[in-house]
Amino acid sequence: xxxxxxxxxxxxxxxxxxxxxxxxxxxxxxxxxxxxAGNSMAMIAIQDATVPAVxxxxxxxxxxxxxxxxxxCAVLREDGATLGVTCDEASVIGGSGLQFHVLPACMRTEGSxxxxxxxxxxxxxxxxxxxxxxxxxxxxxxxxxxxxxxxG
Amino acid sequence: xNATDCRAWLLPxxxxxxxxxGEGEIAHILSGWLSLHPVPRSPRWCHDVFLWQRQVVPLFDxxxxxRHESAVSVAGGQVIMIVAYAAATGDVRFGGLRLGGLPFSxxxxxxxxxxxxxxxDGWEHIAISCFTDPSHGPVPVLDLARLFDGSVAVxxxx
Numbered sequence: 001x002x003x004x005x006x007x008x009x010x011x012x013x014x015x016x017x018x019x020x021x022x023x024x025x026x027x028x029x030x031x032x033x034x035x036x037a038g039n040s041m042a043m044i045a046i047q048d049a050t051v052p053a054v055x056x057x058x059x060x061x062x063x064x065x066x067x068x069x070x071x072x073c074a075v076l077r078e079d080g081a082t083l084g085v086t087c088d089e090a091s092v093i094g095g096s097g098l099q100f101h102v103l104p105a106c107m108r109t110e111g112s113x114x115x116x117x118x119x120x121x122x123x124x125x126x127x128x129x130x131x132x133x134x135x136x137x138x139x140x141x142x143x144x145x146x147x148x149x150x151x152g
Numbered sequence: 153x154n155a156t157d158c159r160a161w162l163l164p165x166x167x168x169x170x171x172x173x174g175e176g177e178i179a180h181i182l183s184g185w186l187s188l189h190p191v192p193r194s195p196r197w198c199h200d201v202f203l204w205q206r207q208v209v210p211l212f213d214x215x216x217x218x219r220h221e222s223a224v225s226v227a228g229g230q231v232i233m234i235v236a237y238a239a240a241t242g243d244v245r246f247g248g249l250r251l252g253g254l255p256f257s258x259x260x261x262x263x264x265x266x267x268x269x270x271x272x273d274g275w276e277h278i279a280i281s282c283f284t285d286p287s288h289g290p291v292p293v294l295d296l297a298r299l300f301d302g303s304v305a306v307x308x309x310x
Contacts, residue, residue: 013192060192101208103201104247104300107194114191117201117208124189124201124208136193 005098005118007125008074009089013058014125016098016118021130023075023082025090033065040065044073044084051075053084054137060113062137078130085133093120100127111141160260160283162291163233164253166215169271170285172293173235178255179246180204180234202248204234210300211248218272237296247300258285266290277302 004019026046033042040062044053053073054062070086077083099119108115113132118125160172188200188211197217201208211232231251239245264283268275269290275282278299279292 012190014189015192058190058192103191103194103208104210104245105302106198106212106300107191107201107210109193109195111193113193117189117191119203119208122203124203126189126191 003095004092005095005127006074006076007089007091007093007120008085008087010056010070010085010087011058013056013060014123016093016120016125016127017074017076017130019092021076021078022092023077025072025074028068028071028073028086031065031068042068044068044086046073046075046084051082051084053086055086060133060136076130076133078134081130081134083130083134083137097121109141111136157259157261159257160291160293161255162258162285162288163249163251163255165213165249166219166252168288169215169219169269170288170291171214171279172258172260172283172291173296174293175257177235177237177296178233179236181255182232182234182248183230186230186232202232204246204248207246209234209246209248211250212299213250215250215252217274235296237300239297239301245300247296268292 005016006019006022008015008017028044028046030045031042040054041052042065043050055068055070057063068086070088072087072090073084074087074090075082075084097120100116102116113136114126114128116127118127159175161175161178162170162172165171186202188202190200198210198212200211202211231254233249233251233255235247235249236244260283266282266284268282275292278295280295282290282292285291
């Protein structure tokens, strides 16, 4: 049973990851943009290492690497895969005060990765797993009604 | 709702578009500012949840689903109606409906039953019947359990 969670804030989006999936939270020292323009995966230098990292918008859609403006990176690891996610704020919180609520079916899409929300100190957080985030970034659904309709 | 003779609440979901719920299905009406939590990668028509009486309530915008309208600004002027329904498990659940104005009550009788309006081809999946209102035309009566807990809205039928 996970007892601690990593709180990640990206604009209006507030996420919780199991703290066991957290490798580090580091300030971004340098962004090494990908060789292909428009690619969303950059290498980010943190302390003495570089990690692949993405910047996600409020709907967890990756934005081009050259748009990276955030100064913090939460480095997540699951099943041997490492992913940095740039963010505005990241900290570990205890799980004892959290209340979890399963979202109803009407909130799911083909690309859903948030099955549960949690309440912490009167605020709501979307509960996410690193493996699901990596999967959806590597294999986005062919048609995502949310993004298609928004951009249409 | 009792189909023979009953009262229904008519809910404005978009300009010239109305749905109805049974008289006893309204739990609360909220207006003005409300703190919404957007859930990433959820449908446009049900993208936010909010806290109400220590419960997490999904906010459904039928105007977006039915009329493909843009999301209403969170800033002001919105009315959110909290409805109560019985889940398949028997427990009472709550859902939020974003409205373009305040609901109003109507007496409905059997001879007002009609076909669903043509503005959306998925009415039969989220409504249980439809009646003709003298002022507003065909008004689908929502099946709240299927609207919030059913899987039909996943596809959106856009």
